[in-house]
Amino acid sequence: MDSKRVLDTILAIGKRIEEDKDFLTELDNVIGDGDHGINMARGFHMVEEKLPPLEGKDIGTLLKTTGMTLVSTVGGASGPLYGTAFMKAGMVMAGKEEMSLEDFFVCMDAAIEGVKMRGKGDKGEKTMLDAMIPALGAMKASASEGADTKTALKAGVAASKEGVEYTKTIIATKGRASYVGERSIGHQDPGATSFTDMLEVICEVF
Amino acid sequence: MVGIVIVSHSAMLAQGVVDLTRMMASDCPIAAAGGLDDGSFGTSYEKIMKAIEDVHGPDGVAILMDMGSAVMTTEMVLEDLPYTDVKMVDCPIAEGAVAATIASVGGGSLDSVIADALSAKDMQKF
Numbered sequence: 001m002d003s004k005r006v007l008d009t010i011l012a013i014g015k016r017i018e019e020d021k022d023f024l025t026e027l028d029n030v031i032g033d034g035d036h037g038i039n040m041a042r043g044f045h046m047v048e049e050k051l052p053p054l055e056g057k058d059i060g061t062l063l064k065t066t067g068m069t070l071v072s073t074v075g076g077a078s079g080p081l082y083g084t085a086f087m088k089a090g091m092v093m094a095g096k097e098e099m100s101l102e103d104f105f106v107c108m109d110a111a112i113e114g115v116k117m118r119g120k121g122d123k124g125e126k127t128m129l130d131a132m133i134p135a136l137g138a139m140k141a142s143a144s145e146g147a148d149t150k151t152a153l154k155a156g157v158a159a160s161k162e163g164v165e166y167t168k169t170i171i172a173t174k175g176r177a178s179y180v181g182e183r184s185i186g187h188q189d190p191g192a193t194s195f196t197d198m199l200e201v202i203c204e205v206f
Numbered sequence: 207m208v209g210i211v212i213v214s215h216s217a218m219l220a221q222g223v224v225d226l227t228r229m230m231a232s233d234c235p236i237a238a239a240g241g242l243d244d245g246s247f248g249t250s251y252e253k254i255m256k257a258i259e260d261v262h263g264p265d266g267v268a269i270l271m272d273m274g275s276a277v278m279t280t281e282m283v284l285e286d287l288p289y290t291d292v293k294m295v296d297c298p299i300a301e302g303a304v305a306a307t308i309a310s311v312g313g314g315s316l317d318s319v320i321a322d323a324l325s326a327k328d329m330q331k332f
Contacts, residue, residue, distance in 0.1 A: 039248065071282055075248025080278035118278055176274060 001099045001206065006059050007051055009205045010066055014044030016201045017194065027190040031177040035076050036190040043074035043082075059099055063107075064090030077175055078191060081115050081128065088114035101149045108136045119174060126172040126184065128191030131163035135199055153203035160196040167192045208310040208319045209235040209261025212303055213254055213271040213280055217241030223270075223303045231307035235261040249275040254283045258292055266291030266316040268306055268323060270299050291316060301326035 001009070017024075017040045024037030047069045054062060067086030071079050089107035093099060099107075112132050116122060123133050138159035142152040167189035172178045177189070210227070214220040220240025227236055237257035242248040258267055269292065271277050280294055293316065295302060302323040309322040 033247075035247070071279065072251045075242045075246070075250070075275070077275040077278065079249070079251075080275055080282055083282070118281070 003057065003059050003062065003097050004055065005205070006099060007055055007062055009202055010051060010062065011048060012205050013198050013201045014048050016197050017041055017044050020194070020197055024190050024194055027188060027193060031172060031180050031184045031187045032190060033076070033176045036078060036194065039074045039076040040078055040082075040194055043070040043079060046073040058093070058095050058097055060090045060092070060094035060096060062090070063087070063093055066090075077119075078128075078194070080118050081191070084114040084118040085111035101143060101152065105136065105140055105143070108132070108139075112136065121174045124170065125174045126167045126170050126177065126189045126192075127174050128189070128195045130167050130189065131160040131192035131195045131199075134163045134166075135160035135195075150203070150206060153199070153206055157196065157199050157203050160192075160199050164188050164192045164196055207233070207235055207263070208265045208306075208314065208316050209237070209258075209263055209267040210303060210306050210310060210319075211254070211257045211261060211267060211269040212236065212238050212240070212299065213249065213257075213269060213276040214238075214240040214299065215247045215249055215272060215274075215276060217245055219272065219299075223300050226300060227303050227307040230304065231311045234307040234310045235263065236303075236307060237261045249279040251279050251283055254280055255287070258283065258287065258289075262289065262292065265310075266293070268310075268316065268319050269294045270297060270302050270306065270323065272299050293320060295320050295323045297323045297326045298329075301329055305329075 021037035021041040028034050028036035047066050050065055050069050063086050067083045071083030088110040092107045092110050121127050123129050135156040139152045139156035142155035172184040177184045212220045212223045217240040220238035224236050224238045237260045239253040239257040242250050269280055271280055305326045306319050306323040309319040
């Protein structure tokens with residue numbers, strides 16, 4: 001995927017988040033502070049303004065700008081978390097005009113490590129990591145078996161959705177949901193849900 | 207004097223904490239970084255950075271936060287600033303701020319201001 005496609009993909013993610021914002025907010029109403037969808041939509045709305053003037057820049061710049069914009073605008077936890085994820089991916093792609101599937105995996109690795117570091121979290125705590133980590137694992141496995149990019153991305157989306165379902169079954173130990181305790185069981189994590197949205201868009205656009 | 211920064215999702219809460227500290231430590235360099243630019247709830251990278259720059263001096267800065275993204279956004283601001291004398295303190299925000307500002311106007315070092323703020327965790331109210 002070239003730099004222009006990456007830019008278009010990020011904008012498409014923004015549109016998807018905007019479409020899904022009420023559902024994401026509703027999820028966050030039940031087990032959080034009810035702002036995930038609104039916050040993410042606000043963040044990506046600003047991304048929609050900041051990114052098009054950067055058309056032609058390297059992919060690293062596009063990703064880093066997306067990350068910095070999310071940190072500055074989202075206002076809730078997903079700002080620093082997704083902000084760090086995009087910024088770490090941006091560092092991987094500094095100066096590059098093309099992104100291969102292998103590059104995408106390295107970006108996802110860096111993004112996951114960034115989210116772990118920023119949120120001081122890991123798998124099994126009912127966070128976006130419960131979608132991100134299985135998704136990357138599934139995509140890498142699919143690719144290593146010789147699957148093409150589209151097939152690998154679809155495997156990632158499927159694993160991400162399974163991750164979202166898994167988050168329903170466990171108790172939240174991170175973020176505002178952790179204050180809700182046992183009552184968080186039965187409800188899916190908003191961050192895992194929004195990540196799945198993002199990966200679905202990447203898969204569709206590819 | 208050590209500068210103090212109060213980071214909250216709520217603009218009113220951050221300002222309220224600042225006002226509270228002025229009862230006993232009116233000369234302390236203290237800045238509020240609460241809410242987003244439009245006044246809604248949330249944590250603002252820019253507000254936090256501006257607050258730190260406003261109160262930073264030779265004695266450094268102690269930052270108190272309410273929870274969640276207040277902590278994570280502050281961390282990201284600190285990663286982007288060159289200072290080594292700006293520290294985050296894990297303490298109750300209102301009570302810690304009162305203790306920290308009193309320590310600051312008393313001429314305390316950054317370490318002693320932080321220690322006093324942390325002691326707010328064990329403060330008994332009744």
